[in-house]
Amino acid sequence: MNDLRTKLMEAARSHSPSDAVPIGFEKQVMAQVLALKSTRQPGLLRAPVDAWALWTRTFLRATWSGLGVVMILSLGSLAVPPSDGDDSDYQGLMVDSIAMPIDETGGEIL
């Protein structure tokens, strides 16, 4: 079967496709090119987009924005006065609320 495939490929190789061009084909394409130019002139042949530069620019912008946010938050945390260490009140309040007996009278305060 490989032999048959080889013979088929040889037959195909022996006959290269024609290089004939239809008469006036270049004029037809140029008409399309000129139509394209008239509709898209301003941006048609603009400079190529450098994907790497675009990515780097976006990355740097994101980095600076991130650093800005970090700086603001850091300054904010420095500006807030430290707590007076009265954490035990908060803890006591939480424990009391959990330990409070469940009211079985439908929530009415007696």
Place this chain on the structure above:
Amino acid sequence: MSLLPEPSAVPSDLELVHAVRSGETERFEELICRYQARLFVMARRYARREDEVEDIVQEILLKAYTRLETWRGDAPFEHWLMRLGTRICYDFLRQHQRSREITSTELSGDEVDWMECQALPDGRADGKADAARTLVARVLDRLSPASRLVITLLELEDKSVKEVAALTGWSVPVIKVRAFRARLEMKRLIERLDREKYL
């Protein structure tokens, strides 16, 4: 001193591209005349109907015009254009993917005769070259787009794996794997035809 090349009797591709970029759009026609025959040969390897061939070549040339700025001149213009053309031909194959099924009832008498002649010890069927070419076209039509592209470039155009890699943008190992699969796919199609012609 100008960086642009000196104008000569026959302008180079670089000169023509510079002229088009600087606004002389009509000079693109010279580039079309220079390369259209090669593009027609390429397109006729993938499309059979002449209107499809014209559409492919037109698309290649229009895309070349709109992307002219991306050609930096570090490789010959022809290579850049052929790479663009190969990608458009591959897109065409993907859009016009035909059914993979092929039966011997589709084959003409001459095509069946050619296959039978190949089974003989001397395997000659000189008078049936057209039948062989039609048969190849039928088999290629049934291959997957990637297989067809790889087989066409490697076996019909005699390009090296590296050249195919440059044209398609695929890596060398990917091309080797695709070539292996393509040959297997083709072998199965031929086997099936060979089996069915005796049914």
